[in-house]
Amino acid sequence: xxxxxxxxxxxxxxxxxxxxxxxxxxxxxxxxxxxxxxxxxxxxxxxxxxxxxxxxxxxxxxxxxxxxxxxxxxxxxxxxxxxxxxxxxxxxxxxxxxxxxxxxxxxxxxxxxxxxxxxxxxxxxxxxxxxxxxxxxxxxxxxxxxxxxxxxxxxxxxxxxxxxxxxxxxxxxxxxxxxxxxxxxxxxxxxxxxxxxxxxxxxxxxxxxxxxxxxxxxxxxxxxxxxxxxxxxxxxxxxxxxxxxxxxxxxxxxxxxxxxxxxxxxxxxxxxxxxxxxxxxxxxxxxxxxxxxxxxxxxxxxxxxxxxxxxxxx
Amino acid sequence: xxxxxxxxxxxxxxxxxxxxxxxxxxxxxxxxxxxxxxxxxxxxxxxxxxxxxxxxxxxxxxxxxxxxxxxxxxxxxxxxxxxxxxxxxxxxxxxxxxxxxxxxxxxxxxxxxxxxxxxxxxxxxxxxxxxxxxxxxxxxxxxxxxxxxxxxxxxxxxxxxxxxxxxxxxxxxxxxxxxxxxxxxxxxxxxxxxxxxxxxxxxxxxxxxxxxxxxxxxxxxxxxxxxxxxxxxxxxxxxxxxxxxxxxxxxxxxxxxxxxxxxxxxxxxxxxxxxxxxxxxxxxxxxxxxxxxxxxxxxxxxxxxxxxxxxxxxxxxxxxxxxxxxx
Amino acid sequence: xxxxxxxxxxxxxxxxxxxxxxxxxxxxxxxxxxxxxxxxxxxxxxxxxxxxxxxxxxxxxxxxxxxxxxxxxxxxxxxxxxxxxxxxxxxxxxxxxxxxxxxxxxxxxxxxxxxxxxxxxxxxxxxxxxxxxxxxxxxxxxxxxxxxxxxxxxxxxxxxxxxxxxxxxxxxxxxxxxxxxxxxxxxxxxxxxxxxxxxxxxxxxxxxxxxxxxxxxxxxxxxxxxxxxxxxxxxxxxxxxxxxxxxxxxxxxxxxxxxxxxxxxxxxxxxxxxxxxxxxxxxxxxxxxxxxxxxxxxxxxxxxxxxxxxxxxxxxxxxxxxxxxxxxxxxxxxx
Numbered sequence: 024x025x026x027x028x029x030x031x032x033x034x035x036x037x038x039x040x041x042x043x044x045x046x047x048x049x050x051x052x053x054x055x056x057x058x059x060x061x062x063x064x065x066x067x068x069x070x071x072x073x074x075x076x077x078x079x080x081x082x083x084x085x086x087x088x089x090x091x092x093x094x095x096x097x098x099x100x101x102x103x104x105x106x107x108x109x110x111x112x113x114x115x116x117x118x119x120x121x122x123x124x125x126x127x128x129x130x131x132x133x134x135x136x137x138x139x140x141x142x143x144x145x146x147x148x149x150x151x152x153x154x155x156x157x158x159x160x161x162x163x164x165x166x167x168x169x170x171x172x173x174x175x176x177x178x179x180x181x182x183x184x185x186x187x188x189x190x191x192x193x194x195x196x197x198x199x200x201x202x203x204x205x206x207x208x209x210x211x212x213x214x215x216x217x218x219x220x221x222x223x224x225x226x227x228x229x230x231x232x233x234x235x236x237x238x239x240x241x242x243x244x245x246x247x248x249x250x251x252x253x254x255x256x257x258x259x260x261x262x263x264x265x266x267x268x269x270x271x272x273x274x275x276x277x278x279x280x281x282x283x284x285x286x287x288x289x290x291x292x293x294x295x296x297x298x299x300x301x302x303x304x305x306x307x308x309x310x311x312x313x314x315x316x317x318x319x320x321x322x323x324x325x326x327x328x329x330x331x332x333x334x335x336x337x
Numbered sequence: 338x339x340x341x342x343x344x345x346x347x348x349x350x351x352x353x354x355x356x357x358x359x360x361x362x363x364x365x366x367x368x369x370x371x372x373x374x375x376x377x378x379x380x381x382x383x384x385x386x387x388x389x390x391x392x393x394x395x396x397x398x399x400x401x402x403x404x405x406x407x408x409x410x411x412x413x414x415x416x417x418x419x420x421x422x423x424x425x426x427x428x429x430x431x432x433x434x435x436x437x438x439x440x441x442x443x444x445x446x447x448x449x450x451x452x453x454x455x456x457x458x459x460x461x462x463x464x465x466x467x468x469x470x471x472x473x474x475x476x477x478x479x480x481x482x483x484x485x486x487x488x489x490x491x492x493x494x495x496x497x498x499x500x501x502x503x504x505x506x507x508x509x510x511x512x513x514x515x516x517x518x519x520x521x522x523x524x525x526x527x528x529x530x531x532x533x534x535x536x537x538x539x540x541x542x543x544x545x546x547x548x549x550x551x552x553x554x555x556x557x558x559x560x561x562x563x564x565x566x567x568x569x570x571x572x573x574x575x576x577x578x579x580x581x582x583x584x585x586x587x588x589x590x591x592x593x594x595x596x597x598x599x600x601x602x603x604x605x606x607x608x609x610x611x612x613x614x615x616x617x618x619x620x621x622x623x624x625x626x627x628x629x630x631x632x633x634x635x636x637x638x639x640x641x642x643x644x645x646x647x648x649x650x651x652x653x654x655x656x657x658x659x660x661x662x663x664x
Numbered sequence: 665x666x667x668x669x670x671x672x673x674x675x676x677x678x679x680x681x682x683x684x685x686x687x688x689x690x691x692x693x694x695x696x697x698x699x700x701x702x703x704x705x706x707x708x709x710x711x712x713x714x715x716x717x718x719x720x721x722x723x724x725x726x727x728x729x730x731x732x733x734x735x736x737x738x739x740x741x742x743x744x745x746x747x748x749x750x751x752x753x754x755x756x757x758x759x760x761x762x763x764x765x766x767x768x769x770x771x772x773x774x775x776x777x778x779x780x781x782x783x784x785x786x787x788x789x790x791x792x793x794x795x796x797x798x799x800x801x802x803x804x805x806x807x808x809x810x811x812x813x814x815x816x817x818x819x820x821x822x823x824x825x826x827x828x829x830x831x832x833x834x835x836x837x838x839x840x841x842x843x844x845x846x847x848x849x850x851x852x853x854x855x856x857x858x859x860x861x862x863x864x865x866x867x868x869x870x871x872x873x874x875x876x877x878x879x880x881x882x883x884x885x886x887x888x889x890x891x892x893x894x895x896x897x898x899x900x901x902x903x904x905x906x907x908x909x910x911x912x913x914x915x916x917x918x919x920x921x922x923x924x925x926x927x928x929x930x931x932x933x934x935x936x937x938x939x940x941x942x943x944x945x946x947x948x949x950x951x952x953x954x955x956x957x958x959x960x961x962x963x964x965x966x967x968x969x970x971x972x973x974x975x976x977x978x979x980x981x982x983x984x985x986x987x988x989x990x991x992x993x994x995x996x997x998x999x
Contacts, residue, residue, distance in 0.1 A: 534942035600859035602884030
């Protein structure tokens, strides 16, 4: 019998002081006390709100380059353009706002693809084991070995060339969607490994054995016992992955392989970095936006990690 | 009279291939459960004792097919149910599982942390009595009361309860389907000592009330003495002695049994030291000694013990032991 | 107190509190005990009683969020709680040594046995490496390990649980300490190995004239090993007496109830109705400790005042002290 160094607070079972709290609500309570996590949550909510409401509240149309015609391109922040204008005369603030939904689309889209594939592959590998497991994991490793970034650049460029002149060209944001798809396709191995590890662990958990003793069907065990308990670390990975995907898209765009027709922060950097000395705000603003967003998701992931794995701290 | 439960020749061997720098290229067989047999009647308790690695937990798990056995028969009312448990006929399998249930050692890990107690108790009912859905809530409340918990706390989650209370939930869950046999794996070892007696009393009372048979696995011989009618002592996968509880404790015939009993410090200072001193440690399950597996540590070993593996033989009206030179 | 000798170790009013996010847990809340030279004190209690934290606090080994907030630990004339870290490092391992519950985790897995043992010797006594190795081999032989020279080159994972614990004991004895602290030294071991280790400890303390503090939840172990026993519950001491008195004539209701509730290996239960006299309820939540006696809600003899007033330890008979209002203890002025 291990003697706990810190005696756990045992619960009252006569008159309940507070309503019964499941594991999720308990995690939420723990999350609330984590300052880093709450800051992250705040930042993420900020970005999400910007993405949803922003386009209705933006002062200018992001594609309005009338300022150029007035000779007010690269103008410093003023009452007219709160964050200035950029090289093409676009209002920086408006473009930055419109960059938010793009960033979220990238992050969420990529992680959605990655999760679907990852959970499926990892779950099957972890639960069935044996040769299936080996085969699937070697497949995952292949996707991990490949130099992701270079491949994305190459495929995007290639795809862009192939598509010219065909019907596909007219699909809006095709380039962006390609990027999202590729990011998702290269992010699933991490999720698969985590899922597999969790399934392996939970497969032998005592409450799963108890369910087998009772005679519960395999499917019920999988969906009602194993999956809900495997979710917490996956949620953390997804949060981190969203930040990572946003950053990756920004890098791709900054290098000029992005979608010129989409409005993204990386694109803004690409367009304006040459004018850095003349109009620094045109780069600082999207740069700051990227920073805040990725920081937000990372802090959120940190907070979630602590919330799901309570450790005792003074 | 056909026994309620009879286990015959249960066997589970693990093949181990050992590679690596420490034990180069050895491979071997771990005989986790090696030809285990016993008989249990309704209302009786068989205490299965032994130290770590003796195979008692694997035995219990094999009986319920949580670990598939390699060979042997598991007879419920005379009918071999091992192929049914491992088979594909779900209806037949459920009928068998209904009659044998398991209580796990760790009350913290044996309940799904994301389910309420009610949901945990509902699961066996859902699986075995789907047509009586209307009666489930009543049955759950009755179960909680039987194990000494208040039904209204069923909406709570496991982490809100203490270890002793969680163990009561585990017992309630095992009883939900009204089994004939319950296998309990160290049910009180993880509990505070001032709480153990409560659970032991509960188990004894339930047995008296419901006539259920127990297989009680433990390394704590004093609780085994309290709850068991019969005791089987295991060593390296074998039963080395089996018999009525008072006989075994008062007059152990196998030297390992004697050593085990005498090793337990009795809470009476100045008690006469009747220690049987054992040499050495339990050998690795892979390097099983020839002949009697216990002979290297046995002070009463004879030359024959090194060569011939003794079989279980009657040592009296109520006990059997596997020993060439019994005490 | 045994004899007229001054105690080797005297703990007075020890209080160790844990400052957690949920509040203050008063894990050890005013605990006294003594160990005379050459004597073995058994500290017995269940989990949450504070016994382990108390033993760790003696050498200031309890990690944060534990904080020693009050008390004195007088050892060989010094109050250990007032000494500098440097002084304490000189005492630990040399004058007072500890063996831990889990032999697997108390040995460094990446160092060989020889490395771990010689490191300690050389730190405390500055001898040469060869001399240290010789001494280490000597001690391994002392604790009953065969082929000591070969063992020194092995790593912890190559040894069984019982052997690892023997190494742990050897490690503690390297510098011939005056006092050995053993925290549940056999709980993680099999029963027959446990018996071997207890035999070893009994023999060693005899041979080396060593004092010992043995912390455990197992009443059988203290019956076997201890000269005097201190019973702890929920951070307080209930009763202290010599072993025979504790078992034959316990006075504190908790001690009595505990002894009665334990199934006995030397007692038959094949009768009509098997019932152990059990203790109702469970150990209290130390986060919200009741103001009065910590045992009052489970005590068969509790009186209304027991809920409000914390009993102070008082001497019932020579060498036998009890903290119970119903046995005549005065109340404490402040809890």
